[in-house]
Amino acid sequence: MPRPSLTMMSSDDDPLARAIAPPPDESPDQRAARLQAEKEAKLRSDAIDAEINRQRQAEKKEQRPIKVLLLGQSESGKSTTLKNFQLINSPKAFKAERASWRAVIQLNVVRSIRTILDLMSAAQASSAYPSPASSPIDSPSESSRPPSPFPTEASPTLTSDHLKLRLRLGPLLQVEESLWRRLSPSSGEYEATHLSPVTNLPLPARATKEISIHSSSAWKNAFGRLLSNNRGSMDSEQGIDFDDPKDPGLILHNCYEDMNKLWNDETVRTLLRANRIRLEDQSGFFLDDLKRVTALKYIPSDEDILKARLKTIGVSEHRFVLKSGTGNPSTSPGSLLTKVREGNLLSRDWRVYDVGGARSLRAAWAPYFDDLDAIIFLAPLSPFDQNLTEDPEVNRLEDSLLLWKAIVTHPLLTKTNLILFLNKCDILKAKLNAGIQFNRTVLSYGDRPNTFEATSNYMKKKFGLYVSARGSFYLLIPSTAAIVKQSSNSTRPFYCHFTSVTDVKSTFQILENVKDLIVRQNLTDSHLV
Ligand SMILES: Nc1nc2c(ncn2[C@@H]2O[C@H](COP(=O)(O)OP(=O)(O)OP(=O)(O)O)[C@@H](O)[C@H]2O)c(=O)[nH]1
Numbered sequence: 001m002p003r004p005s006l007t008m009m010s011s012d013d014d015p016l017a018r019a020i021a022p023p024p025d026e027s028p029d030q031r032a033a034r035l036q037a038e039k040e041a042k043l044r045s046d047a048i049d050a051e052i053n054r055q056r057q058a059e060k061k062e063q064r065p066i067k068v069l070l071l072g073q074s075e076s077g078k079s080t081t082l083k084n085f086q087l088i089n090s091p092k093a094f095k096a097e098r099a100s101w102r103a104v105i106q107l108n109v110v111r112s113i114r115t116i117l118d119l120m121s122a123a124q125a126s127s128a129y130p131s132p133a134s135s136p137i138d139s140p141s142e143s144s145r146p147p148s149p150f151p152t153e154a155s156p157t158l159t160s161d162h163l164k165l166r167l168r169l170g171p172l173l174q175v176e177e178s179l180w181r182r183l184s185p186s187s188g189e190y191e192a193t194h195l196s197p198v199t200n201l202p203l204p205a206r207a208t209k210e211i212s213i214h215s216s217s218a219w220k221n222a223f224g225r226l227l228s229n230n231r232g233s234m235d236s237e238q239g240i241d242f243d244d245p246k247d248p249g250l251i252l253h254n255c256y257e258d259m260n261k262l263w264n265d266e267t268v269r270t271l272l273r274a275n276r277i278r279l280e281d282q283s284g285f286f287l288d289d290l291k292r293v294t295a296l297k298y299i300p301s302d303e304d305i306l307k308a309r310l311k312t313i314g315v316s317e318h319r320f321v322l323k324s325g326t327g328n329p330s331t332s333p334g335s336l337l338t339k340v341r342e343g344n345l346l347s348r349d350w351r352v353y354d355v356g357g358a359r360s361l362r363a364a365w366a367p368y369f370d371d372l373d374a375i376i377f378l379a380p381l382s383p384f385d386q387n388l389t390e391d392p393e394v395n396r397l398e399d400s401l402l403l404w405k406a407i408v409t410h411p412l413l414t415k416t417n418l419i420l421f422l423n424k425c426d427i428l429k430a431k432l433n434a435g436i437q438f439n440r441t442v443l444s445y446g447d448r449p450n451t452f453e454a455t456s457n458y459m460k461k462k463f464g465l466y467v468s469a470r471g472s473f474y475l476l477i478p479s480t481a482a483i484v485k486q487s488s489n490s491t492r493p494f495y496c497h498f499t500s501v502t503d504v505k506s507t508f509q510i511l512e513n514v515k516d517l518i519v520r521q522n523l524t525d526s527h528l529v
Protein backbone atom coordinates (compact mmCIF):
# COMPACT_ATOMS: atom_id res chain seq x y z
CA MET A 1 0.00 0.00 0.00
CA PRO A 2 1.46 3.45 -0.94
CA ARG A 3 2.57 5.72 1.93
CA PRO A 4 0.60 8.98 2.23
CA SER A 5 2.40 12.01 0.80
CA LEU A 6 3.09 15.03 3.05
CA THR A 7 0.30 17.03 1.45
CA MET A 8 -2.08 14.21 2.06
CA MET A 9 -1.13 14.02 5.74
CA SER A 10 -3.59 15.74 8.10
CA SER A 11 -2.49 17.33 11.39
CA ASP A 12 -4.11 14.35 13.11
CA ASP A 13 -1.53 12.08 11.41
CA ASP A 14 1.52 14.31 12.12
CA PRO A 15 2.74 13.76 15.71
CA LEU A 16 4.61 17.11 15.83
CA ALA A 17 1.64 19.10 14.53
CA ARG A 18 -0.53 17.23 16.99
CA ALA A 19 1.82 18.12 19.87
CA ILE A 20 1.91 21.85 19.18
CA ALA A 21 -1.68 22.32 18.03
CA PRO A 22 -3.81 24.51 20.31
CA PRO A 23 -6.25 22.67 22.57
CA PRO A 24 -9.57 22.24 20.83
CA ASP A 25 -11.44 23.93 23.71
CA GLU A 26 -9.08 27.03 23.83
CA SER A 27 -10.82 30.16 25.13
CA PRO A 28 -10.24 33.59 23.45
CA ASP A 29 -8.05 34.72 26.43
CA GLN A 30 -5.99 31.56 26.26
CA ARG A 31 -5.55 32.03 22.50
CA ALA A 32 -4.35 35.65 22.95
CA ALA A 33 -1.83 34.56 25.63
CA ARG A 34 -0.58 31.73 23.43
CA LEU A 35 -0.08 34.01 20.43
CA GLN A 36 1.80 36.55 22.60
CA ALA A 37 4.07 33.79 23.97
CA GLU A 38 4.75 32.54 20.45
CA LYS A 39 5.63 36.07 19.31
CA GLU A 40 8.11 36.53 22.15
CA ALA A 41 9.66 33.12 21.48
CA LYS A 42 10.14 34.07 17.83
CA LEU A 43 11.84 37.34 18.80
CA ARG A 44 14.21 35.45 21.15
CA SER A 45 14.99 32.90 18.46
CA ASP A 46 15.74 35.62 15.87
CA ALA A 47 18.05 37.37 18.34
CA ILE A 48 19.94 34.11 18.97
CA ASP A 49 20.26 33.53 15.21
CA ALA A 50 21.62 37.05 14.73
CA GLU A 51 24.16 36.57 17.55
CA ILE A 52 25.34 33.24 16.11
CA ASN A 53 25.69 34.90 12.74
CA ARG A 54 27.68 37.80 14.19
CA GLN A 55 29.98 35.43 16.06
CA ARG A 56 30.57 33.41 12.90
CA GLN A 57 31.51 36.56 11.01
CA ALA A 58 33.81 37.63 13.84
CA GLU A 59 35.45 34.20 13.96
CA LYS A 60 35.98 34.34 10.22
CA LYS A 61 37.69 37.70 10.57
CA GLU A 62 39.59 36.40 13.59
CA GLN A 63 41.05 33.58 11.52
CA ARG A 64 42.38 35.75 8.75
CA PRO A 65 45.86 37.11 9.36
CA ILE A 66 46.45 40.68 10.44
CA LYS A 67 48.18 42.44 7.55
CA VAL A 68 50.51 45.40 7.92
CA LEU A 69 52.29 47.18 5.06
CA LEU A 70 55.45 49.26 5.52
CA LEU A 71 55.60 52.27 3.21
CA GLY A 72 57.85 55.27 2.64
CA GLN A 73 60.53 56.58 0.28
CA SER A 74 63.80 54.75 -0.26
CA GLU A 75 66.08 54.75 2.81
CA SER A 76 63.19 55.74 5.06
CA GLY A 77 63.71 52.73 7.34
CA LYS A 78 61.10 50.18 6.17
CA SER A 79 63.42 47.17 6.06
CA THR A 80 64.94 48.26 9.37
CA THR A 81 61.45 48.27 10.91
CA LEU A 82 60.84 44.81 9.45
CA LYS A 83 64.10 43.63 11.06
CA ASN A 84 62.79 44.94 14.39
CA PHE A 85 59.59 42.92 13.97
CA GLN A 86 61.77 39.88 13.24
CA LEU A 87 64.03 40.50 16.19
CA ILE A 88 61.06 40.74 18.55
CA ASN A 89 58.92 37.94 17.18
CA SER A 90 61.33 35.48 15.55
CA PRO A 91 64.65 36.00 17.35
CA LYS A 92 65.99 32.58 16.31
CA ALA A 93 65.52 33.28 12.61
CA PHE A 94 67.03 36.73 13.12
CA LYS A 95 70.10 35.20 14.74
CA ALA A 96 70.45 32.64 11.97
CA GLU A 97 70.98 35.47 9.48
CA ARG A 98 73.98 37.03 11.23
CA ALA A 99 76.48 35.58 8.75
CA SER A 100 74.65 37.16 5.82
CA TRP A 101 74.38 40.55 7.51
CA ARG A 102 78.07 40.40 8.41
CA ALA A 103 78.82 40.33 4.68
CA VAL A 104 76.49 43.29 4.05
CA ILE A 105 78.24 45.25 6.82
CA GLN A 106 81.64 44.46 5.30
CA LEU A 107 80.35 45.77 2.00
CA ASN A 108 78.96 48.90 3.68
CA VAL A 109 82.41 49.56 5.23
CA VAL A 110 84.18 49.11 1.92
CA ARG A 111 81.67 51.38 0.21
CA SER A 112 82.23 54.23 2.69
CA ILE A 113 86.00 53.93 2.23
CA ARG A 114 85.53 53.84 -1.50
CA THR A 115 83.56 57.10 -1.36
CA ILE A 116 86.59 58.74 0.25
CA LEU A 117 89.06 57.16 -2.19
CA ASP A 118 87.00 58.28 -5.19
CA LEU A 119 86.74 61.75 -3.75
CA MET A 120 90.53 61.84 -3.37
CA SER A 121 90.97 60.77 -7.00
CA ALA A 122 88.56 63.48 -8.16
CA ALA A 123 90.33 66.09 -6.03
CA GLN A 124 93.71 65.00 -7.38
CA ALA A 125 92.44 65.13 -10.97
CA SER A 126 90.96 68.59 -10.53
CA SER A 127 94.16 69.90 -8.94
CA ALA A 128 96.13 68.54 -11.91
CA TYR A 129 93.79 70.37 -14.31
CA PRO A 130 92.58 73.34 -12.29
CA SER A 131 89.73 74.51 -14.46
CA PRO A 132 86.74 76.00 -12.68
CA ALA A 133 84.38 74.32 -15.14
CA SER A 134 85.67 70.85 -14.26
CA SER A 135 85.75 71.30 -10.54
CA PRO A 136 83.21 69.15 -8.70
CA ILE A 137 81.64 72.08 -6.94
CA ASP A 138 80.91 73.74 -10.28
CA SER A 139 79.51 70.62 -11.90
CA PRO A 140 76.44 71.28 -14.09
CA SER A 141 74.02 69.70 -11.63
CA GLU A 142 75.19 72.03 -8.91
CA SER A 143 72.16 74.22 -9.44
CA SER A 144 69.87 71.35 -8.46
CA ARG A 145 71.52 70.97 -5.08
CA PRO A 146 69.83 72.42 -2.05
CA PRO A 147 71.66 75.46 -0.72
CA SER A 148 74.48 74.46 1.58
CA PRO A 149 73.28 74.66 5.17
CA PHE A 150 76.88 75.05 6.36
CA PRO A 151 79.75 77.22 5.12
CA THR A 152 81.58 75.68 2.18
CA GLU A 153 85.28 75.09 2.66
CA ALA A 154 87.94 75.21 -0.01
CA SER A 155 89.13 71.82 -1.24
CA PRO A 156 92.44 70.94 0.51
CA THR A 157 95.61 69.78 -1.22
CA LEU A 158 96.45 66.10 -0.82
CA THR A 159 99.99 65.05 0.05
CA SER A 160 102.02 62.08 -1.20
CA ASP A 161 101.16 60.31 2.08
CA HIS A 162 97.49 60.45 1.15
CA LEU A 163 98.23 58.93 -2.23
CA LYS A 164 100.29 56.14 -0.63
CA LEU A 165 97.41 55.45 1.72
CA ARG A 166 95.09 55.21 -1.24
CA LEU A 167 97.38 52.69 -2.93
CA ARG A 168 97.65 50.57 0.22
CA LEU A 169 93.86 50.36 0.41
CA GLY A 170 93.69 48.96 -3.13
CA PRO A 171 92.92 45.37 -1.94
CA LEU A 172 89.57 46.64 -0.66
CA LEU A 173 88.38 46.91 -4.25
CA GLN A 174 88.83 43.14 -4.61
CA VAL A 175 86.87 42.63 -1.40
CA GLU A 176 84.08 44.71 -2.86
CA GLU A 177 84.10 42.69 -6.09
CA SER A 178 84.04 39.35 -4.34
CA LEU A 179 81.29 40.36 -1.90
CA TRP A 180 79.18 41.72 -4.76
CA ARG A 181 79.58 38.53 -6.70
CA ARG A 182 78.68 36.43 -3.71
CA LEU A 183 75.67 38.47 -2.64
CA SER A 184 74.16 38.90 -6.06
CA PRO A 185 72.96 36.15 -8.36
CA SER A 186 74.52 35.93 -11.80
CA SER A 187 71.70 37.95 -13.36
CA GLY A 188 73.11 41.04 -11.66
CA GLU A 189 70.18 42.65 -9.95
CA TYR A 190 71.77 45.97 -9.17
CA GLU A 191 69.83 49.08 -9.83
CA ALA A 192 71.87 52.14 -10.67
CA THR A 193 71.45 54.86 -8.12
CA HIS A 194 73.66 57.78 -7.27
CA LEU A 195 76.06 57.36 -4.45
CA SER A 196 74.63 60.14 -2.41
CA PRO A 197 72.20 62.95 -2.95
CA VAL A 198 74.75 65.49 -1.78
CA THR A 199 77.49 64.54 -4.21
CA ASN A 200 77.39 65.23 -7.89
CA LEU A 201 80.90 64.08 -8.52
CA PRO A 202 82.00 62.28 -11.66
CA LEU A 203 82.61 59.00 -9.83
CA PRO A 204 83.44 55.69 -11.50
CA ALA A 205 80.43 53.65 -12.60
CA ARG A 206 80.65 51.02 -9.86
CA ALA A 207 80.72 53.64 -7.11
CA THR A 208 77.49 55.17 -8.34
CA LYS A 209 75.58 51.96 -7.80
CA GLU A 210 73.97 50.95 -4.59
CA ILE A 211 73.75 47.30 -3.75
CA SER A 212 70.20 46.05 -3.91
CA ILE A 213 69.00 42.50 -3.77
CA HIS A 214 65.63 41.34 -5.03
CA SER A 215 63.61 39.99 -2.14
CA SER A 216 62.94 36.80 -4.08
CA SER A 217 66.64 36.09 -4.48
CA ALA A 218 68.22 33.56 -2.17
CA TRP A 219 71.14 35.81 -1.25
CA LYS A 220 71.05 34.72 2.37
CA ASN A 221 71.67 31.14 1.24
CA ALA A 222 75.17 32.06 0.07
CA PHE A 223 76.02 32.48 3.72
CA GLY A 224 73.26 30.39 5.27
CA ARG A 225 74.95 27.34 3.74
CA LEU A 226 77.62 27.76 6.34
CA LEU A 227 75.10 26.79 8.96
CA SER A 228 75.24 23.15 7.93
CA ASN A 229 79.03 23.18 7.76
CA ASN A 230 80.44 21.74 10.93
CA ARG A 231 84.03 22.92 10.84
CA GLY A 232 85.94 23.47 14.06
CA SER A 233 86.73 27.08 13.16
CA MET A 234 83.10 27.86 12.92
CA ASP A 235 80.98 29.71 15.41
CA SER A 236 78.13 27.28 14.94
CA GLU A 237 75.72 29.27 17.06
CA GLN A 238 76.10 32.35 14.88
CA GLY A 239 76.55 30.43 11.62
CA ILE A 240 79.83 32.16 10.76
CA ASP A 241 82.82 30.28 9.38
CA PHE A 242 85.82 32.50 10.15
CA ASP A 243 88.15 30.20 8.17
CA ASP A 244 86.10 30.30 5.02
CA PRO A 245 88.70 31.08 2.31
CA LYS A 246 86.18 33.39 0.63
CA ASP A 247 85.62 35.38 3.82
CA PRO A 248 87.06 38.91 3.37
CA GLY A 249 87.42 39.36 7.13
CA LEU A 250 91.20 38.89 7.03
CA ILE A 251 91.79 41.51 4.31
CA LEU A 252 89.57 43.98 6.16
CA HIS A 253 91.41 43.24 9.37
CA ASN A 254 94.77 43.86 7.69
CA CYS A 255 93.51 47.14 6.23
CA TYR A 256 92.15 48.35 9.57
CA GLU A 257 95.07 50.69 10.43
CA ASP A 258 95.01 52.39 7.04
CA MET A 259 91.21 52.71 6.95
CA ASN A 260 91.24 54.23 10.41
CA LYS A 261 94.02 56.62 9.45
CA LEU A 262 92.09 57.69 6.36
CA TRP A 263 88.83 58.29 8.22
CA ASN A 264 90.51 60.27 11.01
CA ASP A 265 92.73 62.36 8.72
CA GLU A 266 92.05 66.10 9.02
CA THR A 267 92.69 66.77 5.31
CA VAL A 268 90.26 64.01 4.35
CA ARG A 269 87.65 65.45 6.71
CA THR A 270 88.11 68.88 5.11
CA LEU A 271 87.78 67.31 1.66
CA LEU A 272 84.49 65.69 2.73
CA ARG A 273 83.20 68.95 4.17
CA ALA A 274 84.24 70.87 1.05
CA ASN A 275 82.12 68.45 -0.96
CA ARG A 276 79.28 68.63 1.58
CA ILE A 277 79.43 64.94 2.36
CA ARG A 278 78.53 63.79 5.86
CA LEU A 279 79.30 60.07 5.74
CA GLU A 280 78.17 59.74 9.35
CA ASP A 281 74.57 60.54 8.29
CA GLN A 282 74.56 58.11 5.41
CA SER A 283 73.09 54.63 5.38
CA GLY A 284 75.35 51.76 6.37
CA PHE A 285 77.88 53.95 8.20
CA PHE A 286 80.34 51.91 10.29
CA LEU A 287 83.55 53.99 10.09
CA ASP A 288 83.29 55.02 13.76
CA ASP A 289 83.29 51.30 14.68
CA LEU A 290 86.11 50.18 12.39
CA LYS A 291 88.15 48.43 15.09
CA ARG A 292 85.21 46.33 16.19
CA VAL A 293 83.75 45.46 12.79
CA THR A 294 87.15 44.54 11.30
CA ALA A 295 88.16 42.35 14.25
CA LEU A 296 89.09 38.83 13.17
CA LYS A 297 86.18 37.19 14.97
CA TYR A 298 83.65 39.95 14.43
CA ILE A 299 80.05 38.91 15.01
CA PRO A 300 77.46 41.59 14.22
CA SER A 301 75.36 42.77 17.14
CA ASP A 302 71.60 43.30 16.78
CA GLU A 303 72.24 47.04 16.41
CA ASP A 304 74.81 46.42 13.66
CA ILE A 305 72.28 44.37 11.71
CA LEU A 306 69.72 47.16 12.03
CA LYS A 307 72.29 49.66 10.74
CA ALA A 308 73.37 47.52 7.76
CA ARG A 309 72.10 48.90 4.46
CA LEU A 310 70.74 46.78 1.64
CA LYS A 311 68.28 48.37 -0.75
CA THR A 312 65.02 46.45 -1.31
CA ILE A 313 63.71 45.53 -4.73
CA GLY A 314 60.46 43.59 -4.71
CA VAL A 315 58.51 42.70 -1.61
CA SER A 316 59.57 40.79 1.50
CA GLU A 317 57.09 39.30 3.88
CA HIS A 318 57.58 38.47 7.52
CA ARG A 319 55.09 36.14 9.22
CA PHE A 320 54.72 35.62 12.92
CA VAL A 321 52.15 34.58 15.46
CA LEU A 322 51.33 36.99 18.23
CA LYS A 323 51.78 34.74 21.21
CA SER A 324 49.58 34.99 24.25
CA GLY A 325 51.32 36.18 27.39
CA THR A 326 54.28 37.89 25.69
CA GLY A 327 55.48 40.56 28.01
CA ASN A 328 54.57 44.13 27.24
CA PRO A 329 55.44 46.41 30.11
CA SER A 330 53.38 49.18 28.55
CA THR A 331 50.20 47.14 28.49
CA SER A 332 48.32 47.84 31.65
CA PRO A 333 47.12 44.77 33.58
CA GLY A 334 43.47 45.51 32.87
CA SER A 335 43.89 46.38 29.21
CA LEU A 336 42.00 44.53 26.55
CA LEU A 337 45.12 43.04 25.01
CA THR A 338 46.31 41.74 28.36
CA LYS A 339 42.94 40.15 29.04
CA VAL A 340 42.85 38.63 25.62
CA ARG A 341 46.38 37.31 26.01
CA GLU A 342 45.79 36.01 29.51
CA GLY A 343 42.65 34.25 28.40
CA ASN A 344 44.64 32.85 25.48
CA LEU A 345 41.82 33.98 23.28
CA LEU A 346 44.16 35.41 20.74
CA SER A 347 46.85 33.70 18.79
CA ARG A 348 46.76 35.57 15.53
CA ASP A 349 48.86 35.23 12.44
CA TRP A 350 50.55 38.46 11.42
CA ARG A 351 51.99 39.37 8.04
CA VAL A 352 54.22 42.37 7.66
CA TYR A 353 55.11 43.40 4.09
CA ASP A 354 58.21 45.43 3.22
CA VAL A 355 58.39 46.98 -0.25
CA GLY A 356 61.06 48.90 -2.15
CA GLY A 357 60.53 52.66 -1.77
CA ALA A 358 62.46 54.05 -4.75
CA ARG A 359 60.22 55.97 -7.16
CA SER A 360 60.44 53.37 -9.93
CA LEU A 361 59.25 50.68 -7.51
CA ARG A 362 56.20 52.42 -6.06
CA ALA A 363 53.81 51.14 -8.75
CA ALA A 364 54.16 47.70 -7.12
CA TRP A 365 52.56 48.91 -3.86
CA ALA A 366 48.88 49.10 -4.87
CA PRO A 367 48.17 45.32 -5.06
CA TYR A 368 48.95 45.18 -1.33
CA PHE A 369 46.38 47.86 -0.39
CA ASP A 370 43.48 45.43 -0.36
CA ASP A 371 42.38 43.95 2.96
CA LEU A 372 45.06 45.70 5.00
CA ASP A 373 44.74 46.30 8.73
CA ALA A 374 47.37 49.01 8.95
CA ILE A 375 50.06 50.90 7.12
CA ILE A 376 53.17 52.00 8.96
CA PHE A 377 54.41 54.96 6.95
CA LEU A 378 58.02 55.96 7.50
CA ALA A 379 59.03 59.56 6.83
CA PRO A 380 62.64 60.32 7.70
CA LEU A 381 63.03 63.84 9.11
CA SER A 382 66.81 64.02 8.84
CA PRO A 383 67.14 64.48 5.04
CA PHE A 384 65.53 67.93 5.17
CA ASP A 385 68.53 69.27 3.24
CA GLN A 386 68.81 66.42 0.73
CA ASN A 387 67.16 65.69 -2.58
CA LEU A 388 65.95 62.35 -3.94
CA THR A 389 68.61 60.13 -5.47
CA GLU A 390 66.25 59.17 -8.27
CA ASP A 391 65.09 62.76 -8.89
CA PRO A 392 67.67 65.38 -7.86
CA GLU A 393 65.05 68.10 -8.34
CA VAL A 394 62.91 66.95 -5.43
CA ASN A 395 63.60 67.56 -1.76
CA ARG A 396 63.27 64.35 0.29
CA LEU A 397 61.04 65.88 2.95
CA GLU A 398 58.73 67.23 0.31
CA ASP A 399 58.62 63.80 -1.39
CA SER A 400 57.63 62.19 1.92
CA LEU A 401 54.84 64.72 2.49
CA LEU A 402 53.40 64.25 -0.99
CA LEU A 403 53.65 60.48 -0.70
CA TRP A 404 51.88 60.61 2.67
CA LYS A 405 49.13 62.73 1.14
CA ALA A 406 48.69 60.20 -1.68
CA ILE A 407 48.33 57.39 0.88
CA VAL A 408 45.94 59.32 3.15
CA THR A 409 43.65 60.16 0.24
CA HIS A 410 43.86 56.80 -1.55
CA PRO A 411 40.32 55.43 -2.10
CA LEU A 412 41.33 51.85 -1.19
CA LEU A 413 42.79 52.98 2.13
CA THR A 414 39.97 55.02 3.66
CA LYS A 415 39.40 52.39 6.36
CA THR A 416 43.04 51.39 6.88
CA ASN A 417 44.75 52.49 10.09
CA LEU A 418 47.60 54.81 9.20
CA ILE A 419 50.51 55.00 11.61
CA LEU A 420 53.21 57.56 10.90
CA PHE A 421 56.81 57.05 12.02
CA LEU A 422 58.72 60.34 11.80
CA ASN A 423 62.01 58.50 11.60
CA LYS A 424 65.77 59.09 11.82
CA CYS A 425 65.27 61.44 14.76
CA ASP A 426 68.79 60.57 15.99
CA ILE A 427 70.32 61.85 12.74
CA LEU A 428 68.11 64.95 12.80
CA LYS A 429 69.38 65.72 16.32
CA ALA A 430 73.02 65.21 15.25
CA LYS A 431 72.60 67.49 12.23
CA LEU A 432 70.96 70.29 14.21
CA ASN A 433 73.63 69.94 16.90
CA ALA A 434 76.27 70.27 14.15
CA GLY A 435 74.75 73.67 13.35
CA ILE A 436 72.91 72.75 10.17
CA GLN A 437 69.99 75.15 9.84
CA PHE A 438 66.53 73.63 9.26
CA ASN A 439 65.16 76.90 7.86
CA ARG A 440 67.81 77.08 5.14
CA THR A 441 65.90 74.45 3.17
CA VAL A 442 62.46 74.58 4.78
CA LEU A 443 61.82 78.29 4.36
CA SER A 444 58.32 78.15 5.82
CA TYR A 445 59.94 77.22 9.14
CA GLY A 446 60.87 80.88 9.50
CA ASP A 447 62.79 81.95 12.58
CA ARG A 448 61.61 79.20 14.89
CA PRO A 449 64.38 77.66 17.04
CA ASN A 450 66.81 75.26 15.38
CA THR A 451 66.14 72.57 17.98
CA PHE A 452 64.98 68.98 17.68
CA GLU A 453 61.84 69.62 19.67
CA ALA A 454 60.71 72.59 17.60
CA THR A 455 61.58 71.14 14.17
CA SER A 456 60.12 67.69 14.82
CA ASN A 457 56.87 69.09 16.23
CA TYR A 458 56.63 71.46 13.28
CA MET A 459 56.86 68.52 10.87
CA LYS A 460 54.41 66.46 12.93
CA LYS A 461 51.91 69.28 12.50
CA LYS A 462 52.52 69.40 8.74
CA PHE A 463 51.93 65.66 8.33
CA GLY A 464 48.98 65.75 10.74
CA LEU A 465 47.20 68.41 8.74
CA TYR A 466 46.49 65.90 5.98
CA VAL A 467 44.64 63.54 8.27
CA SER A 468 43.15 65.33 11.22
CA ALA A 469 42.39 68.90 10.20
CA ARG A 470 40.54 70.97 7.70
CA GLY A 471 42.18 73.87 5.95
CA SER A 472 45.18 74.62 3.83
CA PHE A 473 48.85 74.93 4.60
CA TYR A 474 52.16 75.13 2.81
CA LEU A 475 55.76 74.08 3.02
CA LEU A 476 58.24 76.17 1.10
CA ILE A 477 61.33 74.43 -0.19
CA PRO A 478 63.53 76.54 -2.47
CA SER A 479 65.42 73.67 -4.11
CA THR A 480 62.35 72.96 -6.21
CA ALA A 481 61.16 76.55 -6.10
CA ALA A 482 57.83 75.04 -5.17
CA ILE A 483 55.32 76.00 -2.59
CA VAL A 484 53.68 72.77 -1.55
CA LYS A 485 50.26 74.17 -0.85
CA GLN A 486 47.68 71.61 0.14
CA SER A 487 44.23 71.40 1.54
CA SER A 488 42.66 68.68 3.60
CA ASN A 489 39.08 67.71 4.38
CA SER A 490 39.83 64.53 6.25
CA THR A 491 39.40 63.94 9.96
CA ARG A 492 40.95 60.50 10.46
CA PRO A 493 42.73 59.60 13.67
CA PHE A 494 46.40 60.55 13.50
CA TYR A 495 48.79 58.08 15.11
CA CYS A 496 52.31 59.45 15.04
CA HIS A 497 55.58 58.39 16.67
CA PHE A 498 59.01 60.02 16.67
CA THR A 499 61.34 57.10 15.95
CA SER A 500 64.93 56.06 15.46
CA VAL A 501 64.30 52.53 14.28
CA THR A 502 67.97 51.57 14.57
CA ASP A 503 67.49 51.83 18.33
CA VAL A 504 66.33 48.39 19.46
CA LYS A 505 64.97 49.37 22.86
CA SER A 506 62.80 52.35 21.96
CA THR A 507 61.56 50.65 18.78
CA PHE A 508 60.52 47.56 20.76
CA GLN A 509 58.33 49.74 22.95
CA ILE A 510 56.79 51.57 19.99
CA LEU A 511 56.09 48.39 18.02
CA GLU A 512 54.39 46.81 21.05
CA ASN A 513 52.12 49.86 21.26
CA VAL A 514 51.46 49.68 17.54
CA LYS A 515 50.58 45.98 17.76
CA ASP A 516 48.25 46.76 20.66
CA LEU A 517 46.53 49.47 18.62
CA ILE A 518 46.11 47.26 15.55
CA VAL A 519 44.68 44.35 17.56
CA ARG A 520 42.30 46.74 19.31
CA GLN A 521 41.09 48.18 16.01
CA ASN A 522 40.76 44.72 14.52
CA LEU A 523 38.61 43.54 17.44
CA THR A 524 36.50 46.69 17.23
CA ASP A 525 35.91 46.04 13.54
CA SER A 526 34.91 42.48 14.38
CA HIS A 527 32.46 43.87 16.99
CA LEU A 528 34.22 41.87 19.67
CA VAL A 529 34.51 44.98 21.82
N1 LIG B 1 70.72 56.40 12.35
C1 LIG B 1 69.60 55.89 11.84
N2 LIG B 1 69.67 55.12 10.75
C2 LIG B 1 68.50 54.60 10.27
C3 LIG B 1 67.26 54.83 10.88
N3 LIG B 1 66.32 54.18 10.19
C4 LIG B 1 66.96 53.54 9.19
N4 LIG B 1 68.28 53.81 9.23
C5 LIG B 1 69.31 53.33 8.33
O1 LIG B 1 69.02 53.85 7.05
C6 LIG B 1 69.34 52.91 6.04
C7 LIG B 1 68.14 52.68 5.16
O2 LIG B 1 67.16 51.99 5.88
P1 LIG B 1 66.29 50.85 5.18
O3 LIG B 1 65.45 50.25 6.26
O4 LIG B 1 67.17 49.96 4.38
O5 LIG B 1 65.41 51.76 4.21
P2 LIG B 1 64.20 51.26 3.27
O6 LIG B 1 63.07 52.18 3.54
O7 LIG B 1 63.95 49.82 3.42
O8 LIG B 1 64.81 51.59 1.84
P3 LIG B 1 64.48 50.86 0.42
O9 LIG B 1 64.68 49.41 0.60
O10 LIG B 1 65.45 51.48 -0.54
O11 LIG B 1 63.06 51.24 0.09
C8 LIG B 1 69.82 51.66 6.78
O12 LIG B 1 71.23 51.65 6.77
C9 LIG B 1 69.31 51.83 8.18
O13 LIG B 1 70.15 51.23 9.13
C10 LIG B 1 67.23 55.66 12.04
O14 LIG B 1 66.18 55.95 12.62
N5 LIG B 1 68.43 56.16 12.47
Ligand SMILES: [Mg+2]
Binds near residue numbers: 079080310311355357
Ligand atom coordinates in the same frame (compact mmCIF):
# COMPACT_ATOMS: atom_id res chain seq x y z
MG1 LIG C 1 64.19 48.23 2.17
